[in-house]
Ligand SMILES: Nc1nc2c(c(=O)[nH]1)N[C@H]1C(S)=C(S)[C@@H](COP(=O)(O)OP(=O)(O)OC[C@H]3O[C@@H](n4cnc5c(N)ncnc54)[C@H](O)[C@@H]3O)O[C@H]1N2
């Protein structure tokens with residue numbers, strides 16, 4: 001049986017970024033740039049004032065000098081006419097500096113008398129002037145291809161004139177639950193039935209990742225019903241099924257995928273939870289068959305699907321960020337499969353403690369409640385004691401920590 005790393009390598013070698021598309025900048029949040037973006041103009045476009053005040057040519061002015069005020073330049077206006085020697089113009093923050101002016105004094109540093117000002121301090125040449133192109137030069141690369149467009153990038157791109165950008169689009173992901181025992185939320189489960197909670201769990205994770213979710217509902221445990229739903233699912237960029245992948249008499253998912261030319265990358269990985277996870281491609285689309293047990297489908301989503309989605313979406317490093325932590329509770333050893341333990345993070349004296357969830361059963365939604373990280377425990381590991389140092393895989397933002405910007 002493959003180990004986690006071997007299986008993950010297969011996923012990352014198989015899944016390729018989606019084709020780039022040009023979108024309005026307003027649609028680019030969270031997307032990765034498919035090509036570098038050049039500035040269309042200088043910013044500031046011309047020398048301008050950084051203060052509400054008075055602009056003049058410094059020449060020999062100094063504290064006590066009196067300058068007649070020869071005009072007013074509000075923001076949005078511009079003045080080409082030179083300012084008479086020895087005079088000043090009233091100017092607002094952001095307004096272009098007139099020719100011949102090189103210095104600005106703020107309102108607070110002058111005494112205003114009739115139609116003139118008296119300098120209270122000796123200004124230095126160029127003070128409170130923002131030079132043309134100081135922030136952005138026309139044609140310079142604003143952002144390189146491969147950069148994720150987050151809120152901090154939005155304003156920069158807009159300021160440089162990037163009204164349309166080429167990005168890797170958000171993956172469209174079809175989600176299908178399988179099993180005769182499932183009913184949709186809102187219906188009363190009868191004997192032997194349970195609610196299809198996996199759709200809620202996985203849709204939420206997909207939405208966190210910025211994906212477009214195409215919910216396909218529940219397929220019954222017959223090849224015919226499965227085939228109809230799988231055909232719909234393969235119209236998306238990626239298909240996720242849950243349930244029906246272990247060794248039960250009615251585990252038809254893999255067999256039915258065969259009708260769509262399924263090429264199996266792997267089936268079964270030496271991990272707990274999530275051993276029966278299935279991955280491959282059908283009609284050129286990546287397909288994940290996640291185990292039906294809720295915590296197994298949640299864990300295999302984090303371990304395989306999220307990296308695949310990030311690869312589809314063009315992120316250079318699709319792997320979950322790691323965080324060094326101190327164990328806040330003991331972990332039992334003696335498992336043959338590599339385990340992934342759900343837990344929460346608590347800040348203590350500038351370090352993070354990982355608190356394992358009380359319940360870790362793969363059938364238990366409780367194990368994921370509030371969970372922010374997964375702790376990998378190697379197969380055959382001895383018990384780990386509280387206080388030991390280790391790395392965890394981050395899934396959600398712990399309090400006080402900023403996501404490392406994906407690169
Ligand atoms: N003989 C064997 N039996 C099992 C094996 C095995 O290797 N040999 N593996 C076990 C492991 S590990 C897991 S994990 C499960 C996964 O099995 P399936 O993917 O085939 O899932 P199902 O049998 O369809 O369901 C398992 C469990 O999860 C519940 N479930 C299913 N779908 C949903 C859903 N959408 N929402 C909520 N809960 C769901 C289902 O009712 C079952 O209780 O197999 C073991 N068995």
Ligand code: MOO
Nearest residue numbers: 273274275296362
């Ligand atoms: O591997 Mo299964 O996911 O343990 O129950």
